[in-house]
Amino acid sequence: MQAQGEAAPLRWGIAGAGAIARRFCRDVNQHASLGRVVAITARAQGRADEFAQELALPLAFGSYRALAQSPEVDAVYVAVIHPEHAALIKEMLLAGKHVLVEKPAVTRQEDWDELVALARQRNVLLLEAMKVMCFPAMRTLLARLPGLPGPLSLRAAFGSVQAPDGKLFDPALDGGASWDVGVYPLWLYAACCRQLGLDAGEPEVRLQRAPGEVDLSARFSFDGGIRAELGASIVEDLDKAACLAGDGWTLIIEGKWWNPQGVRLQGKKTFAGWPEDIVQPVDGGGMQHEADHFARCVQEGLLDSPWLPQALTRQVLGWVEGGLASASDERA
Ligand SMILES: NC(=O)c1ccc[n+]([C@@H]2O[C@H](COP(=O)([O-])OP(=O)(O)OC[C@H]3O[C@@H](n4cnc5c(N)ncnc54)[C@H](OP(=O)(O)O)[C@@H]3O)[C@@H](O)[C@H]2O)c1
Structure with missing residues (x-):
C-alpha cells in the first residue's frame, strides 16, 4: 500500500506487443520500485489480449488511439519498430502522456526537435x-x-549476426547497423564527453553498404577530447567488452558492455581515481532502472533528464543521420 506523502506509482502503458515490450514489462513488473505496467496495446486486439494474459496485465487495447485516450495510463513506452516512432510519440504527447521511446528515438533529427518542443509545450516528459x-x-x-x-x-562496439530476411535489412524500415545498434556506442561516447565537459566533435564514418541497401556494418571514429573507435554490425559478431583507457590505465566494461554490471581495471596497478573495481549486478534484464529513473523525473516535474538528456539523443541522431548521408561506402 502507498504510504502517506509517497508519490503514486507511475502507470505504464506499452505501445506495440513485440519482443522488447515483453522484456520491459517483465523487468518493470518484477523489479521496478516506482511504476507498474498496467496496459498493453497492439494494432490487433488478439495480440494485445494474448500479451495481457501472458503477463497478467489488467488492460489490453486493440488500437494505439485507445491507449492514448485511456485515463488509467500516465506514461507510454513506445516499443514499435523505429519508422513508426515519430507519429506514435506525437499522438501520445498530444494526449498528455509522458513518453519513453525505444532506441533509436526517431530517425530524423528534425522530428526529434519538433517532438521535444511539443513535449515541453504539453508539460510532459519525452526521453x-x-x-x-x-x-x-x-x-x-x-x-x-x-x-x-x-x-x-x-573502444566500443555492438554487433551480431542477424537473420538476413528481417526488418533490419530493409531500407524502407530504416534498417541497418547504425540505426539498430550503432546508437549504443555513440551514446556511450557522447555521455563520456558530456561528463568531462569535452567537445565531442564530429565522426569520420565508414560504412559497409551496397547501393540502395542498408549499412551492414559501420565504423565511427572521433579524434576529439576522447579518441574513439566505435563499431556496429548486423552481419558480424563484434567484441562485447568496451575498453576505456588513459595514461597508464585501462578499464574493461565486462560482459556485454551495454548491460554493464562490472568494470575492471586491467593489470595490478591502482590509483586514487579508481578505488576498487565496480561490481553492481542488476536483477532481470535491468530495464527497471530506466523505468525508475523516468518515473523519478516525472515525480520531480522534470521535462528532461540528467541521465538521458534530450540533447544527447539529438547529437547521436545527427551523427547517424549525417553519417548515412555522407559516409564513404566500402564494398558490401
Ligand atoms: N533496448 C533494447 O534492448 C532493444 C532491443 C531490441 C529492440 N529495441 C528497439 O525496440 C523497438 C522494437 O523492436 P522489437 O525488436 O521489439 O520489434 P518487433 O518485435 O519486430 O516489433 C515491435 C512492434 O512493432 C510493430 N510492427 C512490427 N512490424 C511492423 C510493421 N511492418 N509496420 C508497423 N508496425 C510494425 C508491431 O506492433 P503491434 O504489436 O502493435 O502489431 C510489433 O509488435 C525498435 O525501435 C528497436 O530498435 C530495443
Missing part, C-alpha cells in the same frame, strides 16, 4: 530509452570519470 545509461554500474563509472587521468580513448 529515449537508452537503458545502458541507467544501469548502476554505468552511473558509478561516469561519476568516477572526472578523477581518471587522460587523455582518454574509447
Whole structure:
C-alpha cells in the first residue's frame, strides 16, 4: 500500500506487443520500485489480449488511439519498430502522456526537435530509452570519470549476426547497423564527453553498404577530447567488452558492455581515481532502472533528464543521420 506523502506509482502503458515490450514489462513488473505496467496495446486486439494474459496485465487495447485516450495510463513506452516512432510519440504527447521511446528515438533529427518542443509545450516528459545509461554500474563509472587521468580513448562496439530476411535489412524500415545498434556506442561516447565537459566533435564514418541497401556494418571514429573507435554490425559478431583507457590505465566494461554490471581495471596497478573495481549486478534484464529513473523525473516535474538528456539523443541522431548521408561506402 502507498504510504502517506509517497508519490503514486507511475502507470505504464506499452505501445506495440513485440519482443522488447515483453522484456520491459517483465523487468518493470518484477523489479521496478516506482511504476507498474498496467496496459498493453497492439494494432490487433488478439495480440494485445494474448500479451495481457501472458503477463497478467489488467488492460489490453486493440488500437494505439485507445491507449492514448485511456485515463488509467500516465506514461507510454513506445516499443514499435523505429519508422513508426515519430507519429506514435506525437499522438501520445498530444494526449498528455509522458513518453519513453525505444532506441533509436526517431530517425530524423528534425522530428526529434519538433517532438521535444511539443513535449515541453504539453508539460510532459519525452526521453529515449537508452537503458545502458541507467544501469548502476554505468552511473558509478561516469561519476568516477572526472578523477581518471587522460587523455582518454574509447573502444566500443555492438554487433551480431542477424537473420538476413528481417526488418533490419530493409531500407524502407530504416534498417541497418547504425540505426539498430550503432546508437549504443555513440551514446556511450557522447555521455563520456558530456561528463568531462569535452567537445565531442564530429565522426569520420565508414560504412559497409551496397547501393540502395542498408549499412551492414559501420565504423565511427572521433579524434576529439576522447579518441574513439566505435563499431556496429548486423552481419558480424563484434567484441562485447568496451575498453576505456588513459595514461597508464585501462578499464574493461565486462560482459556485454551495454548491460554493464562490472568494470575492471586491467593489470595490478591502482590509483586514487579508481578505488576498487565496480561490481553492481542488476536483477532481470535491468530495464527497471530506466523505468525508475523516468518515473523519478516525472515525480520531480522534470521535462528532461540528467541521465538521458534530450540533447544527447539529438547529437547521436545527427551523427547517424549525417553519417548515412555522407559516409564513404566500402564494398558490401
Ligand atoms: N533496448 C533494447 O534492448 C532493444 C532491443 C531490441 C529492440 N529495441 C528497439 O525496440 C523497438 C522494437 O523492436 P522489437 O525488436 O521489439 O520489434 P518487433 O518485435 O519486430 O516489433 C515491435 C512492434 O512493432 C510493430 N510492427 C512490427 N512490424 C511492423 C510493421 N511492418 N509496420 C508497423 N508496425 C510494425 C508491431 O506492433 P503491434 O504489436 O502493435 O502489431 C510489433 O509488435 C525498435 O525501435 C528497436 O530498435 C530495443
